Amino acid sequence: MSYGGWIAALTTQVDSRVNCLTMVEPIVDISHVMWESLAARTMRRQLRAKGVREESLSRLFRLVCPFEGRANCAGENILMLAGSYDQIAPPHHVKRLAEHWGAHYREYAQAHCGYRLQYRGWEDMKALLLPRFLA
Template sequence: MAPGTGAPHVVIVHGWRMDGLDRIKALFLKKLVEQEWNIHLVTLPYHFLRKPSESRYSGEYMVSSHISRTIQSTRQAVCDLRTHIQWIKKEYSGSPVYVVGVSLGGFITNLAATVEPRIDALASVFYANRLSYAVWRTVPGKFIRAELERNGVTYEKLQQYWKITEPSAAMPGMSMDNILLLSAKYDQYVHLTDADYLWEAWGRPRRSVYRCGHAGLVLNKERIAKDVMEFLTVRAQTCTVIGRIHN
């Protein structure tokens, strides 16, 4: 970034079924504030205040046995993220935009990176890649799978229906040097097999694999924050504008 331009803007996308942003803030907020960078916290469809009154929990309708709604909510999440990035670029010309996604948020940021050229750097933490795999092969998806099977949907059919949502189906519109992927070796929510699929499809960008499960988002939060911030800091040469928090 050239001298005299504004501080980086970091757009953070949370995970599936989170009922608040406390865990996200615990991960990144302190270090970002110390850097005086701008922080943007994006809410996924059907989460938090976007949760319908009839929904039993935050994020219930984001990924579900409703095949077309899952595609639509994924598309909406990517559109929301792209719109926000484009707004930042318009309002803060010259400032870089870094995107950080956690769990399902990582899936969304990865997908956005394949269609949004204005992302300057991407850090994806414990991300999923194939929704069909996540629903059929992992613990969080077992009830969705059961409902799909009751309605005659096979794994092969679901793969076809949801393939359009897979980040691995396209290449990101940025240099591989500006991508950081973080995964957990023993993750039962996002299997390393699925994370590997994206890593290979994208040509093996920079990656770290932690010896932990999905709970590493809490248990290893200091290391995750350190790795992400070191990666982003290398890509930011100067910060001259005091940061703000945008909800």
């Protein structure tokens, strides 16, 4: 979920033991979170006060961006869940990664990390991934 989803996305790129994955509103674009999201405005202000600019970090962010790699597990074994009103992990970012990896994608009308998505996502996971995981 959220930053954990980002770590899960990176983990599945380097660890072949991951064979089934559900990511709930994963942060897949760290640059967006740092430089555009309201969640990081204090950190952004402090970085700018120290002379750190977006351009100076863009090369580094590519190293930790899931878009730059491929998942080790099959796309049909991955479920990505997004919130339509999420401004931290915008749904178009999550959908883009799902398409890049050939993963299942579901979107629900909520902001970042709400109960509707968690409940409905659990149902999606049981229907889409659990049979594959148990096979």
